Amino acid sequence: METAESQRNIDLAAEVLANASTVAVLTGAGVSAESGVPTFRASDGLWEGHRIEDVASPEGFGRNPGLVWQFYNARRANVAKVKPNPAHTFLAQLEDLFPKAFTLVTQNVDGLHQLAGSRNVLELHGSLRRTRCTVCEEVRDQFLDPLAEMPTCVLCEGLLRPDIVWFGEILPQEIWLDAVEATISCEVFLVVGTSAVVHPAAGLIELAQTAGAKVVEANLTPTVASDVADIGLYGPSGQLLPQVMKRFRELKGMA
Numbered sequence: 612m613e614t615a616e617s618q619r620n621i622d623l624a625a626e627v628l629a630n631a632s633t634v635a636v637l638t639g640a641g642v643s644a645e646s647g648v649p650t651f652r653a654s655d656g657l658w659e660g661h662r663i664e665d666v667a668s669p670e671g672f673g674r675n676p677g678l679v680w681q682f683y684n685a686r687r688a689n690v691a692k693v694k695p696n697p698a699h700t701f702l703a704q705l706e707d708l709f710p711k712a713f714t715l716v717t718q719n720v721d722g723l724h725q726l727a728g729s730r731n732v733l734e735l736h737g738s739l740r741r742t743r744c745t746v747c748e749e750v751r752d753q754f755l756d757p758l759a760e761m762p763t764c765v766l767c768e769g770l771l772r773p774d775i776v777w778f779g780e781i782l783p784q785e786i787w788l789d790a791v792e793a794t795i796s797c798e799v800f801l802v803v804g805t806s807a808v809v810h811p812a813a814g815l816i817e818l819a820q821t822a823g824a825k826v827v828e829a830n831l832t833p834t835v836a837s838d839v840a841d842i843g844l845y846g847p848s849g850q851l852l853p854q855v856m857k858r859f860r861e862l863k864g865m866a
């Protein structure tokens with residue numbers, strides 16, 4: 612049962628979307644939580660028992676590449692088993708309603724947005740599906756096929772690493788610039804399932820607001836970005852966002 616306030620916010624979110632012509636979205640791990648992909652920031656500060664700096668930094672990889680591959684192979688195997696949830700579907704449907712005026716910026720590396728049908732996806736933090744050679748730099752799509760414990764490059768036999776942006780590394784610049792462009796030119800900026808603490812991605816939220824967009828946040832709980840949000844939808848995004856779509860369709864007179 613929705614409270615009156617949460618129902619009002621669902622209606623408001625649908626209204627701002629119905630009145631907009633351009634939409635940009637920033638997603639984080641929470642959008643995939645209902646699919647069964649764990650989020651990052653558990654209260655103990657560990658990722659599935661590992662310290663972040665051990666499994667998600669170039670230094671950690673340099674110290675113990677076997678441990679890092681064990682972690683990413685487990686994440687790849689988990690993602691191979693899961694499916695997009697209604698929040699991913701909502702975002703794919705929204706893109707269909709805003710042809711050429713919709714950008715989905717994601718911090719996620721699980722590929723579930725694309726599996727749900729989203730097309731214009733900017734992956735800020737890389738992809739679990741790809742590897743990059745530490746020697747010849749070749750980037751290869753490995754899909755979610757199982758990889759060796761310490762996979763090596765088919766071209767030069769160098770050690771592969773996940774094609775993921777780790778702490779201390781810079782974002783892929785072209786993708787980042789496209790994300791900034793989409794952020795400053797949208798009328799509605801929807802933020803789904805991110806704790807909004809990892810920069811520069813989180814900075815897009817304030818940038819959107821400064822540039823004049825209406826910011827809508829959908830998260831299980833309020834976050835550090837909630838003060839910036841014009842509308843907050845708090846609860847599981849896979850349950851809330853389909854209700855926004857239903858109201859949006861009513862407002863647009865769609866079946």
Ligand code: OAD
Pocket residue numbers: 638639640641642644645650651652653667718719736775776777778803804805806807808809829830831832834846847848849
């Ligand atoms: P976090 O784990 O920091 O935050 C997940 C957010 O999702 C939290 O705010 C939760 O409240 C919210 N959440 C959980 N379940 C949800 C649900 N069912 N519906 C809606 N929201 C839900 O994940 P991110 O913000 O994505 O970077 O973390 C950002 C980056 O930190 C990641 O991309 C990763 C990590 O370092 C790299 O791997 C480079």
